[in-house]
Amino acid sequence: MAELQPDYSGFFRYPEARIAALAAELGRLDPSMPLLGAEAPAELERLSRDYSDYSPVLVERLRGCRAQLVASASSLEQVRLVAGACARHGIALTVRGAGTGNYGQCVPLQGGLVLDLCGLDRLRHVDAATGVIEVEAGSLMGGLNQQLEPLGRALRLVPSTARSATIGGFIAGGSGGIGSLRWGFLRDPGNLLGLEVVTVEPEPRLLRLDAAASTPLNHAYGTNGILTALRLPTTELVAWQQLVVGFDSWDRALAAAQALLGTAFQLQALTLLAAPIAQQLPWPGGCPAPLAAEQRLLLLAAPDALEVLPAWLAALGGQIHWQAPQGGSRGLPLRELSWNHTTLHWRARNPDWTYLQMLLPQPEAPCLDLLRERWGDDLLWHLEAVRQQGGARLAALPLLRWRGEEALERLMADCRQAGAVIFNPHVISVEDGGLGVVDADQVAAKAAHDPAGLLNPGKLGGWLSSPG
Numbered sequence: 001m002a003e004l005q006p007d008y009s010g011f012f013r014y015p016e017a018r019i020a021a022l023a024a025e026l027g028r029l030d031p032s033m034p035l036l037g038a039e040a041p042a043e044l045e046r047l048s049r050d051y052s053d054y055s056p057v058l059v060e061r062l063r064g065c066r067a068q069l070v071a072s073a074s075s076l077e078q079v080r081l082v083a084g085a086c087a088r089h090g091i092a093l094t095v096r097g098a099g100t101g102n103y104g105q106c107v108p109l110q111g112g113l114v115l116d117l118c119g120l121d122r123l124r125h126v127d128a129a130t131g132v133i134e135v136e137a138g139s140l141m142g143g144l145n146q147q148l149e150p151l152g153r154a155l156r157l158v159p160s161t162a163r164s165a166t167i168g169g170f171i172a173g174g175s176g177g178i179g180s181l182r183w184g185f186l187r188d189p190g191n192l193l194g195l196e197v198v199t200v201e202p203e204p205r206l207l208r209l210d211a212a213a214s215t216p217l218n219h220a221y222g223t224n225g226i227l228t229a230l231r232l233p234t235t236e237l238v239a240w241q242q243l244v245v246g247f248d249s250w251d252r253a254l255a256a257a258q259a260l261l262g263t264a265f266q267l268q269a270l271t272l273l274a275a276p277i278a279q280q281l282p283w284p285g286g287c288p289a290p291l292a293a294e295q296r297l298l299l300l301a302a303p304d305a306l307e308v309l310p311a312w313l314a315a316l317g318g319q320i321h322w323q324a325p326q327g328g329s330r331g332l333p334l335r336e337l338s339w340n341h342t343t344l345h346w347r348a349r350n351p352d353w354t355y356l357q358m359l360l361p362q363p364e365a366p367c368l369d370l371l372r373e374r375w376g377d378d379l380l381w382h383l384e385a386v387r388q389q390g391g392a393r394l395a396a397l398p399l400l401r402w403r404g405e406e407a408l409e410r411l412m413a414d415c416r417q418a419g420a421v422i423f424n425p426h427v428i429s430v431e432d433g434g435l436g437v438v439d440a441d442q443v444a445a446k447a448a449h450d451p452a453g454l455l456n457p458g459k460l461g462g463w464l465s466s467p468g
């Protein structure tokens with residue numbers, strides 16, 4: 001740290017001479033690898049950003065954090081060259097996929113080098129008997145699903161950003177999304193079978209980790225190893241049907257969502273949107289705009305559910321307004337109105353709003369009623385169904401009118417008091433965004449794979465506080 005220099009914004013940066021020496025070595029080792037430095041400030045800025053601007057808190061904290069060098073690797077050998085050179089020069093290395101994370105996960109807090117892995121994007125192998133795939137970390141999930149489709153397979157879980165985000169970034173920085181109702185969260189045992197990892201050492205090692213050894217690198221923000229390939233289970237391809245269901249009251253819509261969790265209808269996703277949110281979303285082509293007080297339930301349902309589902313929903317007060325096969329509709333797919341896409345669309349019209357993430361207690365209604373009473377129109381409800389520890393539950397990503405950090409703290413205290421478990425999206429460390437506890441295995445993996453602590457510095461709280 002002593003050798004780092006503060007820049008104009010107060011953040012620490014490496015002296016330019018050290019960055020130039022690193023760039024010169026990389027250029028010598030592989031002249032074909034794209035490198036961007038001080039001559040391309042706009043690109044350095046772009047490749048240092050993600051979607052953390054959802055959080056006014058993070059916007060302030062991350063202001064001025066910028067890479068000093070960006071390398072784009074498209075082969076394992078290039079990843080090893082970059083890892084080895086950063087280790088020999090003692091310069092921080094932050095890995096980047098598509099940069100769609102929401103918590104500043106790929107923003108380099110100390111400058112240094114950003115390694116863009118989008119070029120490492122081959123589907124290496126599909127096991128015809130089991131459907132298990134081995135895929136390179138920079139592969140986009142939408143493209144991956146297109147490659148799997150002719151084989152009758154699909155990824156179990158994708159974020160709503162599947163079209164633009166990488167599978168390596170999802171495992172390192174994401175948590176769940178479309179498919180979480182069936183398959184739970186990414187860290188649930190069985191969702192990640194193995195990893196290929198490059199260490200950050202003067203002579204980097206290429207490791208192949210089994211499922212157990214991979215667990216500490218799952219959702220560690222790329223702080224304890226560079227993921228170059230992943231082994232993942234896939235699931236059978238289902239021709240999901242997109243359904244938009246309207247309800248004239250929140251209570252009826254919530255009751256229907258809860259009841260759906262106890263049925264045998266095969267669902268891939270269930271999103272419930274309060275009327276003010278539904279009013280402002282860009283609905284797919286052919287889908288009527290909602291009426292003023294209409295709450296909307298969005299479903300991805302298996303075709304065999306459709307014989308019974310319409311009448312079942314009607315009995316609970318729900319009316320299907322629109323239906324189309326996934327992949328066969330105009331405009332945005334329903335997937336891109338759910339999870340943090342809901343927040344994206346809302347903020348496009350209401351930039352002074354932010355959001356929160358939580359798992360709701362069961363039953364949900366008392367907690368929601370209390371918060372609705374206390375926070376009124378400042379808090380708008382967006383729920384997603386998930387499977388957690390084997391049971392179906394409702395999570396929430398409510399939209400929040402921004403009234404400052406003190407109000408945010410008060411809201412989180414109210415949510416906890418009402419029994420919700422908060423996953424705070426306004427913090428930068430792995431631990432603070434999770435359950436707030438240090439995972440000793442994550443820290444041990446960092447010691448083993450990144451002994452000098454160069455990978456994405458500042459994001460693993462357990463490493464910062466460890467005695468060594």
Ligand SMILES: Cc1cc2nc3c(=O)[nH]c(=O)nc-3n(C[C@H](O)[C@H](O)[C@H](O)COP(=O)(O)OP(=O)(O)OC[C@H]3O[C@@H](n4cnc5c(N)ncnc54)[C@H](O)[C@@H]3O)c2cc1C
Binds near residue numbers: 137
């Ligand atoms: C509109 C919107 C909707 C979203 N919806 C969801 C959702 O439904 N579910 C969800 O979980 N998230 C969601 N996100 C967050 C984000 O899109 C996903 O987590 C996504 O999978 C991240 O992939 P990425 O390629 O953009 O990763 P990046 O943002 O580039 O990186 C994420 C983290 O992973 C690390 N990383 C990336 N690649 C590697 C690698 N090869 N090795 C080691 N570390 C690596 C980075 O350093 C960083 O810490 C959403 C974001 C937005 C903006």
